[in-house]
Amino acid sequence: MKLILLLCALPTIAWPAAKVISLRTVPAQATIQGARATQQFLAIAKFSDGAERDVTAQAEWRIDKPIAKLTGTARVAPLADGTATLQATLAGAQARSLIKITNATASQPVSFRREIAGILTTRGCNNAICHGGVKGQGGFKLSANALYPADDYDWILKGGGYQVLTSEVKGERIPRVDLKNPQQSLLLSKATNTKPHAGGKRLELDGDDYKTILAWLQNGAPFGDKNAASLTRLDIFPSMAVMPLEGQHRLLVTAHFSDNHTEDYTHQALYTINDGEVASVSAAGVITAKRRGETAILVRAAGQLASAGVGVTGAPLTNYPKLTSNNFIDDHINDKLRRFQILPSDPATDSEFLRRICLDLTGTLPPPARVREFLASRDPSKRSKLIDALIGSPEFVDYWTFRYADLFRVSIFANALSAKGMAEYWEWIRNNIDTNRPYDEVARERIAIEGYKPPSRHFLPYAVIATPQEAMGEQVRVFFGRRMDCAQCHNHPYENWSQDQFWGMAAFFSRMFRMGSIVMDHPTNMDLGTKDVGGSMDLLHPRTKAAVKPAVLDNAKLAITPEGNPRRELARWMTSHPYFAESTVNRIWGHFFARGIVDPVDDFRSTNPPTHPELLAALGADFVKHRYDLRHLMRTIANSRTYQTSHKPNSTNRDDVVNYSRALPRGIDAEVLLDAVTDVTGLPEAFSTAITDGATVGQAPTGTRAIQLRDPDTFYSRFLELYGRANRGAVPERSNKPNLSQALHLLAGSTYTDRLSRPNGRLAKLLAAGAPDETIFTEFYLAALTRAPDAAELSELKSVLAQRTDREAALREFVWALISSREFAENH
Amino acid sequence: MRHPASRRSFISAGSLGFLGLSLRNSLAADAVNPNPKAKSVILFWLEGGPSHIDTWDPKSNSNFKPISTNVPGIRVSELLPKMAKRMDKFALVRSMHTRGTDHPQATHYAITGHEINPAMQFPSVGSIVTKELGPRNAVPAHILVPKWDRTRQYEEYFRAAFLGGDYDPMCIPDPAKPGFQVTDLSLPKTISQASVDSRSAFLKAVDRRYRELNDTADHTNMDAFTAQAMKMITTPAVRDAFDLAKESDKMKERYGKDSIGQSCLLARRLVEAGSRFVTAAGYHGTSWDTHSDNDKGHRDRLAPTLDRTLTALVEDLEERGLLESTLVIAMGEFGRTPHINPALGRDHWPNCWSLALAGGGIKPGQAIGKSDERGANVIDRVVTMGDLFATIYHALGIDWKKEYMSPIGRPIKIANSLDDRTGSPVMELLG
Numbered sequence A: 001m002k003l004i005l006l007l008c009a010l011p012t013i014a015w016p017a018a019k020v021i022s023l024r025t026v027p028a029q030a031t032i033q034g035a036r037a038t039q040q041f042l043a044i045a046k047f048s049d050g051a052e053r054d055v056t057a058q059a060e061w062r063i064d065k066p067i068a069k070l071t072g073t074a075r076v077a078p079l080a081d082g083t084a085t086l087q088a089t090l091a092g093a094q095a096r097s098l099i100k101i102t103n104a105t106a107s108q109p110v111s112f113r114r115e116i117a118g119i120l121t122t123r124g125c126n127n128a129i130c131h132g133g134v135k136g137q138g139g140f141k142l143s144a145n146a147l148y149p150a151d152d153y154d155w156i157l158k159g160g161g162y163q164v165l166t167s168e169v170k171g172e173r174i175p176r177v178d179l180k181n182p183q184q185s186l187l188l189s190k191a192t193n194t195k196p197h198a199g200g201k202r203l204e205l206d207g208d209d210y211k212t213i214l215a216w217l218q219n220g221a222p223f224g225d226k227n228a229a230s231l232t233r234l235d236i237f238p239s240m241a242v243m244p245l246e247g248q249h250r251l252l253v254t255a256h257f258s259d260n261h262t263e264d265y266t267h268q269a270l271y272t273i274n275d276g277e278v279a280s281v282s283a284a285g286v287i288t289a290k291r292r293g294e295t296a297i298l299v300r301a302a303g304q305l306a307s308a309g310v311g312v313t314g315a316p317l318t319n320y321p322k323l324t325s326n327n328f329i330d331d332h333i334n335d336k337l338r339r340f341q342i343l344p345s346d347p348a349t350d351s352e353f354l355r356r357i358c359l360d361l362t363g364t365l366p367p368p369a370r371v372r373e374f375l376a377s378r379d380p381s382k383r384s385k386l387i388d389a390l391i392g393s394p395e396f397v398d399y400w401t402f403r404y405a406d407l408f409r410v411s412i413f414a415n416a417l418s419a420k421g422m423a424e425y426w427e428w429i430r431n432n433i434d435t436n437r438p439y440d441e442v443a444r445e446r447i448a449i450e451g452y453k454p455p456s457r458h459f460l461p462y463a464v465i466a467t468p469q470e471a472m473g474e475q476v477r478v479f480f481g482r483r484m485d486c487a488q489c490h491n492h493p494y495e496n497w498s499q500d501q502f503w504g505m506a507a508f509f510s511r512m513f514r515m516g517s518i519v520m521d522h523p524t525n526m527d528l529g530t531k532d533v534g535g536s537m538d539l540l541h542p543r544t545k546a547a548v549k550p551a552v553l554d555n556a557k558l559a560i561t562p563e564g565n566p567r568r569e570l571a572r573w574m575t576s577h578p579y580f581a582e583s584t585v586n587r588i589w590g591h592f593f594a595r596g597i598v599d600p601v602d603d604f605r606s607t608n609p610p611t612h613p614e615l616l617a618a619l620g621a622d623f624v625k626h627r628y629d630l631r632h633l634m635r636t637i638a639n640s641r642t643y644q645t646s647h648k649p650n651s652t653n654r655d656d657v658v659n660y661s662r663a664l665p666r667g668i669d670a671e672v673l674l675d676a677v678t679d680v681t682g683l684p685e686a687f688s689t690a691i692t693d694g695a696t697v698g699q700a701p702t703g704t705r706a707i708q709l710r711d712p713d714t715f716y717s718r719f720l721e722l723y724g725r726a727n728r729g730a731v732p733e734r735s736n737k738p739n740l741s742q743a744l745h746l747l748a749g750s751t752y753t754d755r756l757s758r759p760n761g762r763l764a765k766l767l768a769a770g771a772p773d774e775t776i777f778t779e780f781y782l783a784a785l786t787r788a789p790d791a792a793e794l795s796e797l798k799s800v801l802a803q804r805t806d807r808e809a810a811l812r813e814f815v816w817a818l819i820s821s822r823e824f825a826e827n828h
Numbered sequence B: 001m002r003h004p005a006s007r008r009s010f011i012s013a014g015s016l017g018f019l020g021l022s023l024r025n026s027l028a029a030d031a032v033n034p035n036p037k038a039k040s041v042i043l044f045w046l047e048g049g050p051s052h053i054d055t056w057d058p059k060s061n062s063n064f065k066p067i068s069t070n071v072p073g074i075r076v077s078e079l080l081p082k083m084a085k086r087m088d089k090f091a092l093v094r095s096m097h098t099r100g101t102d103h104p105q106a107t108h109y110a111i112t113g114h115e116i117n118p119a120m121q122f123p124s125v126g127s128i129v130t131k132e133l134g135p136r137n138a139v140p141a142h143i144l145v146p147k148w149d150r151t152r153q154y155e156e157y158f159r160a161a162f163l164g165g166d167y168d169p170m171c172i173p174d175p176a177k178p179g180f181q182v183t184d185l186s187l188p189k190t191i192s193q194a195s196v197d198s199r200s201a202f203l204k205a206v207d208r209r210y211r212e213l214n215d216t217a218d219h220t221n222m223d224a225f226t227a228q229a230m231k232m233i234t235t236p237a238v239r240d241a242f243d244l245a246k247e248s249d250k251m252k253e254r255y256g257k258d259s260i261g262q263s264c265l266l267a268r269r270l271v272e273a274g275s276r277f278v279t280a281a282g283y284h285g286t287s288w289d290t291h292s293d294n295d296k297g298h299r300d301r302l303a304p305t306l307d308r309t310l311t312a313l314v315e316d317l318e319e320r321g322l323l324e325s326t327l328v329i330a331m332g333e334f335g336r337t338p339h340i341n342p343a344l345g346r347d348h349w350p351n352c353w354s355l356a357l358a359g360g361g362i363k364p365g366q367a368i369g370k371s372d373e374r375g376a377n378v379i380d381r382v383v384t385m386g387d388l389f390a391t392i393y394h395a396l397g398i399d400w401k402k403e404y405m406s407p408i409g410r411p412i413k414i415a416n417s418l419d420d421r422t423g424s425p426v427m428e429l430l431g
Helices: A002-009 A111-120 A150-155 A188-191 A207-217 A328-339 A350-362 A368-377 A382-390 A392-408 A420-433 A438-446 A468-479 A499-509 A566-576 A578-593 A611-626 A630-638 A668-682 A718-722 A738-748 A762-768 A772-787 A791-802 A806-820 B002-016 B021-027 B079-084 B101-113 B125-133 B153-157 B193-213 B216-234 B236-240 B249-255 B261-272 B292-318 B384-394
Strands: A022-024 A031-035 A042-048 A053-055 A060-063 A066-069 A076-077 A082-090 A095-102 A229-237 A239-242 A249-250 A251-255 A263-264 A270-273 A279-281 A285-289 A292-303 A304-313 A511-514 A518-520 B041-043 B066-069 B075-077 B090-096 B142-145 B277-280 B326-331 B353-358 B366-368 B378-380 B401-404 B411-413
Touching: A022 A082, A022 A095, A031 A263, A031 A762, A031 B090, A042 A082, A053 A239, A053 A249, A060 A066, A076 A249, A076 A468, A111 A150, A111 A292, A111 A304, A111 B249, A111 B366, A150 A328, A188 A207, A229 A292, A229 A304, A239 A249, A239 A285, A249 A762, A251 A292, A279 A292, A328 A611, A350 A382, A350 A392, A350 A630, A368 A772, A382 A630, A420 A738, A438 A468, A438 A566, A438 A578, A468 A578, A499 A566, A566 A578, A578 A611, A611 A630, A668 A718, A668 A762, A668 A772, A668 A806, A668 B101, A718 A738, A738 B216, A762 A772, A762 A806, A772 A791, A772 A806, A791 A806, A791 B193, A806 B193, B041 B125, B041 B261, B066 B079, B066 B125, B079 B292, B090 B378, B101 B125, B125 B142, B125 B277, B236 B261, B249 B261, B249 B292, B261 B292, B292 B326, B292 B401, B353 B366, B378 B411
Parallel strands: A031 A095, A239 A304, B041 B277, B041 B326, B090 B366, B142 B277
Antiparallel strands: A022 A042, A042 A053, A060 A082, A066 A076, A082 A095, A229 A251, A249 A285, A251 A263, A270 A292, A279 A285, A292 A304, A511 A518, B066 B075, B090 B353, B326 B353, B401 B411
């Protein structure tokens, strides 16, 4: 512990001007039960510069009565029963906590349940990638982070291990303990690497943990009280640890048990940090800042997971300005920017704003005339008027129909749908967007609909992908922003979800039935005239083989009738759960900011915390208050100062990617980019397909935009493939990263070469009208970049042009360069 | 105080698992073939699923007679006379047991080793091989030829999913069609060197202001890709690899002048030039899916083209000294039913089926596994898709026990077998 003490002893001298105004200790009172228990305390000082910092290591600690002693920094161990006061002093400020001690002298043997399971966790033995993996490692299995200590105890004392698909215990019965020769136990010899251990050395021979395990073995390796309360939740203080560069912050982990008592688990938890470049964390939960930024620390103990945010701030800025706030979004964003001493970029220029809002709301670039008009307008409320004009416009309906057709997977091939069925499903989506139907209604209908009408008949999980668990997994991902898949075969390694919860949720979808190769939802009100219809299907738990009853994640009691459709109850429960609103607003937020408050937008889990939890909650509440109105949500976002910020970085926010201090440039989605190429060149894309089934013909009507294709997967487009259009065979995941094939296509592909030689485009028309070079450059800049070229650019363009004898060819090369540029291909 | 070094390495391995591969890989060192012979793979894709009992696993419930081959003890259907004479170059597996009862499901399974899951997309075996081995000689490493004209969804199964677009197959048109040309590999004639230079100069002028403000990794990557693309476009060997005009008419005839033969011929050219994994999928237009009149289809259309092209490919590779470094696999997504349906066809049968392998260090002249007397069930030596993948990886010197972490931290076995197990290489095949 020497190194840690040394670091702690360093004074926080980075802010000589700041004085301690007040001091508080955390927790304010604590009960320490039993001789083995300890309690960690923290001292938090408020400074004259407004910041709060952890000064636990700098404060002087004293206990007023000899019933307890200090071990390590501000950690209290019991000596005798009674009450005492712990006092912290720093720079003249004082704070006190009350300590109550019970059972200080009762003898307490080391138990598996608490001490040994804790060591297996803190030493990483039961980590999901080691013995805590689905099948363990090297034939030795432990439950992840000691979720099931009784199973672990059996596997250690008797051998064998968990099987994914059966409840039988299989595997070699090798006991990991030798009670006659405790020191020879594999539990010790492997962990100390005295016997070769693929996981390396985990324990120091004769270290504290080694001695604890040895004492436990020598005492007959007791499990402990089987009926003892179980750990239900971990609380971490603080939920967001903010510290300056070179600063430190200590975490306090409190375990809550099923009998409502709490214990300090700071020293029984395993700490891992998501981004080790930003900060490091010690085994005692002390975070040391390394560079400016934000990350999260995951805390694991007794099968439970929790996480805390970590923020390392830059040097305080003198005269941090008051930031503009247009609405509650800005209040939250500004608050955190100030805490981190980051200045947002300048407001976006009218050009930047116009291009961005048109792409984000309509997936369509504004034509030059609209650009000129907007830039020329002196109306102070022109931005909000534009937002109102765009929301609900035909382009808006096209674009959001496309976005939701993606998310809801309208696809002939992936769904094995008829063209007619697919078209009905698409119409259903379009109608919802067009009428701005409340999103909870949309979700409920999609989750619970029965029979042959859209979206049921044409919805993939019922049409071709058969299993209830997959249908459930998709709904949870789309409407809850969560991925339960891992829990299908085992308890989720990064989330507090068990396999039983997974199957309980899946059972809501078990009333689907199969007719031939088609799987349909259970049609309670349909008579299809076949004996296949009408029965309910029991979903069997893969391990226990028992029929699973539908059960929601929080075990809420739902009124499910045996003959009813349980998905109706599920749909009601899901859409009234806070997860629904929060994951929906997060998905939309991610669309406008290239990053979710939880990111990826559909990967909510306790180990992937939001960057702005209060903002997320506020957006969710506002969404509910406004009856799940997506347009209202978009309008609120688009009118915020945060959204209307430039992408041009300043000296304080160049590295910031999580605080929305500037717009993050991102690649434009394939379909939108192709439409933009079409608009700029004035040459439409011809979409053709070989499918001639029903509603679809071989050729999309001339002028059809990529975002207007109802059944895009029947249309070939090398461009859309290369730029990553979504595969609707699964919940879409797009990656707009450049790749080699794009580079080849840029150089030699038809989108960028053949197209430019075609007649009747923007260039041909300008040439025919006898436009001078400068007009041509400007028109194309307005069309592609929503801005005119500046003087330096114009002069450089002219000089490149002058080097070519063939003017028309050279201007084609200019257009090629324009649509190949990053400024064009990105939304910024 | 713990050892800082071990503590740190443990933390990185133990966080969300993205860095967890290092630990797993150190445990799996025994899973790498120290002397791999294969450098590339040609997958001859028999779309639709051949009837195993009418081809490589002759049975009495086939209407075709078994014939002996040049390997004593191995008999094949009379529909494969050329292969019979060359059986000493091939190994057969007659005990494939896989998943997926319809084409999309079974094709997905055969190409990724996983059943379709709407919650995630899996990388294909070709993408994995490409990622593990890397490209050679600037030639595109992963090719699918010809691309599907109708059911585009199948192409998705061959993609790299979370491994990234660089490992997606380049899907090229049918080389047997007149005017065959590979897109994006050569500049159109209208683009002169002066045009190329002028384009670059304009691009610099347009992009300068923006890129000075936003210096992102994406931009740097795109520059590198552009340089690489330029090299490919200007390297004659790359274009030549796709140029079937460089083959004699006699050679074209030998493979067959249809899309089946020309795809395999092109596959050989590509492998010769440096490609890693080429899927020759020439059966789009004449699928093995013989739900009606199975015998006529196998006798008149399917078996003769397979017999001709597969033998030509293996002989040609051998003549060029490429057979040892090229693993050839001829297979479909499943076999066909032992019984004949009312339309005189045979339906889908993933339960028990056959495939053929050659080259790449595979020990030829043997038949692995046994089916029952009707070809309905495997009775000896089940080979799963995970086992086949593991065999491919082993032949190429890739760690077949490897797992990739999906973006959300789910470990994905590259050789996924039944019941969530990792497959094992069929060591009998590997000599």
